[in-house]
Amino acid sequence: MQIWLLSWLAAIIAVVRSDTYVKGPYKPNRCYSCMSPYYEALWKGRVSTIFNEPKNFTHHCDDPAASHLLEAVACRTICLTITHDLVVFGQRTGQIVTMRGCAISIAKRGIHNHTLAMFDRYDICREMNAADLFRSEHGRGESQRIKVCSCLGDRCNIAPSTSVASPLTILLCVLTVLLTGSLI
Secondary structure, rough: HHHHHHHHHHHHHHHHHHHOOOOOOOOOOOEEEEEEEHHHHHHHHHHHHHOOOOOOHHHHHHHHHHHHHHOOOEOOEEEEEEEEEEEEEEEEEEEEEEEEEEEEOOOOOOEEEHHHHHHHOOOOOOEEEEHHOOOOOOOOOOOOEEEEEOOOOOOOOOOOOOOOHHHHHHHHHHHHHHHOOOOO
């Protein structure tokens, strides 16, 4: 019984992993590349000196259900989804603005290496100061709080957060229950 179960587990892991890794020449992930329209209105100003232009400026960037309307870019590292409250004259408006892209190409000056290392091992979301993520010619000064979600996988940065369990995690939980013979 246990040998059959282990064989079954090995077969399922092989199938799950085949979606993640490409055989043959290296094929980079693709990350959705977009920003909320709010950023487009500010693009001619300082925003264009900080960030690389995304493939889309669209309200669909804020809506995970509209992924079929977004373009993607090749990426050899993790994908990011960054959200923050829209603040006007120091007051939160209640609107959330979003940017999505590849970690190494979203910002012109890049991302701090120590911060990138924090995100590159797991699909996680964290709240942090923007200055702790993005390199800036102006140093780390005062900074807005942002929520940063990272993921590794083809077009993985569409989810509102990366807290959803992966198929492999679900499989391992089910197998643990089957092998132990109970839910407790």
